[in-house]
Amino acid sequence: MLNENIAELLFPDVRHVPADIYSLFPPRDLPSSALVTRFAPSPTGSLNIGGLYATLISERLAHQSNGVFFLRIEDTDKKREIEGSLENIINSLTYFGIHFDEGPQLSGDDKGAYGSYKQSSRMQIYHVFIKHLVRNGLAYPCFCDTDDLQKIRKSQQDLKVTTGYYGQWAKHRDITFEQAKEEILNGKPFVIRLKTSGSSDRRITYHDLVKGPIEIPENNQDIVIMKTDGLPTYHLAHAIDDYLMGTTHVIRGDEWLSSVPIHIQLFETLGFRIPEFGHIAPIMKQVGASKRKFSKRKDLDGTAEYYKEQGYPGVSISEYFMNLINSNFEEWRIANPHQSFRNFFIYTDKMNASGALFDMNKLDDISKEVISRLTGKEVFDHLYTWSKEFDTELYSLIDKNKNYTVNILNIGRAFDKPRKDYSKWSDVKPMIAFFYDEWFEKDVLNGYKLPTNVSLDVAQEIVLGFSKTYRSNNEREAWFQAMKELAGELGFAKDMKQYKANPDHYKGHIGDVAMVIRVALTNRTNTPDLFDIMKVMGEKKVLSRMKTFFGDSIQTT
The missing domain is CATH 1.10.1160 (Glutamyl-tRNA Synthetase; domain 2)
Incomplete structure (x- = not known):
């Protein structure tokens, strides 16, 4: 009766019991082989790379077993919450292709039958279970303030014993109804603590999904399960939510390994099935x-x-x-x-x-x-979406030149071994900038990057000769043959073998001629295939670039 009275004193407005809550969260109708996993971040800023890594593991484990992966936001610590974090988390998961079956949506609604998926909206549920624990003598109110706790700690340090709130040091462990009532009437703040049955002399063994068998001491501390503001601690809230939402496997960082005894104890005390835990080491830099x-x-x-x-x-x-x-x-x-x-x-x-x-x-x-492995059109679509948010200059230009840009991005892709130029979308702009007159004209203001073994006079001679013989309808072999003929006429070897046999006899070789044309068109010495570049640019642009390089004596059409 004592515990019942204390429970009513602390939670007079809580009328439900755990059975009422269970009826709202029936067991999931899934095969026994199906895993239910979750990602449960706090909305305290951008998603970190380690969190993303753990989340992918959780998502894969669920979906490869035809199970359920859900997102839960653990937002009970309002002091640390950063505005926009929820949107950032959802957008990040979407971008990285990690799809959750249930959870909060950007619209503000919940998807799934086990919500709310925000802990701040589940306070009444937590209070039902906290009251239940107090009623059954498994938890109690603690009215110790900071000074009280510091005195306990100082005494423990003097005696060289383990610090904390446990056993004989748990001042309010056996508080009476009258004492509790007096403290509350005096307006004394309180927390709710779990009355542990654990002992530091005993050890528990559990099988970690990643690390294998692990043996660690039991929890002997009367941990706080509800703070003075009425909010549950993470330890309690996550245990209740994981049980009600049917979580079977929990993947998390190994910084939580030391909390395993507390969490196992909480699940056991609440009468819940314990999920399997897997603790992953942090990604290192x-x-x-x-x-x-x-x-x-x-x-x-x-x-x-x-x-x-x-x-x-x-x-x-x-x-x-x-x-x-x-x-x-x-x-x-x-x-x-x-x-x-x-x-x-x-x-x-x-x-x-x-x-x-x-x-x-x-x-x-x-x-x-x-x-x-993407087509030019697929690359364009990704680039278009990305640049709209992160590079407005690039977005504006490719938006005006959609088909031209797709053709640019298609260069070198129609082969068994396609080009591997880009590792990320921010790589693309500097690599294709020369295709666009706006950027090319800015680039050549500082001069052309001619190879050191070719003088400007000779380079202009090559460009002039090329512009006179260039035919845009030539196929690759005819185009290259015309280039070789031009090389021969200007005193360059038509192939490297010829040049190496008698280098002093030539101004250079066919590669030098092609390089001059490449520079005139792109102001680059390293580009995709020159013939493909010309095909994409088209005759008018090719001859215009020749004219820009040489001067008005080159006529464009």
Whole structure:
């Protein structure tokens, strides 16, 4: 009766019992092999790269088992909440192709039958379970203030015993109804603590999905499960939500490993089935000769938003992460070059338990491979969407030249081994800028980048000769033959073998002639195939570029 009275004193307005809540969250109708996983971030800023990595693992485990992956926002700590974080999280997941089956939507509504998916909207649920724990003598109000706790800590330190609120040091563990009532009438703030049954002398063993069997001491602390403002702590809220939402597997960073005894104890105390836990090591960053964890504050490349702003396709990040998740993914990808990465099954016991190093060069290589498999039109669509948000100058230009840009992006793609120029959308602009007169004209204001072994006079001679013989309707072989004839007429060797046999006899070789034409057209010495460039530019633009290089003696049509 004592506990019942204290429960009514603390929660007079809570009329429901756990059975009422269970009826609102029936067990999911899923096969026993189906996993239910979740991503449960706090809305405290941009999604970090480690969170994205863990989320992909959770999503893959659920969907490869025909299960459910849901998004839950753990927003009970309003002091740390940053405006716009929810939108950032949802947009980031969408961009990186991580699709959740249930959760909050940008519209403000919830998708799914187990909401609300925001913890701040579930206060009444938490209070039902907290009252239930108090009623059953499993939790109690604690009226200790900061000074009280500091005195306890000081005494423990003097005695050289474990610090914390437990056992004989738990001042309000056996508080009476009259004492509690007096404190409340006096307006004394209180928290609710779990009355632990654990002992630091005992150890628990559990099987971690990633790290294998782990043995750790039981929790012996009377942890806080409700704060003075009535909000539950993370420990309690996540346990209640995971049970009600049917979570079967929890993937999280190994910084939570020390909390496992608390969480197991909470699930057991509440009478809930314990989900399986998998703790992944943080992704590491190479800094000089050492490695360290990514810092959200120090490292711009530590946030998901950075990779979106740089223009890495979302699927490129996912492909790269799959290599970190299971090392045999790379072998699978070679054998299945055209399949979606989603067809590869991941296994938690094959994950790197010690922490993988984030290799930017490897990411770039994978992303180049991903982009190389796209058509010019697909590249254009991605570039168009990305530039609209992150490069308005590029967006404005390609918006006015849609078909021309698609043709540019198609260069080198119609082959078994397509070009692999771009690792991200921000790479594209500097590599194709010369195709557009607006940017080309700015570039040549500083002069042409001619090869050092060809003088300006000779270069102009080559350009003039080429402009007279150029035929836009020539096929590749006829075009190259005309180039060789021009080379011979101007004193250049028609091929490298000829030149190497007697270099002093020639001004240069056919490669030098082609390079001059390349520079006249693009002001670059390294470009895609010259013939393809001319085909895309068209006769009028090609001759116009020749005229710009040489002067008015070259007539355009």
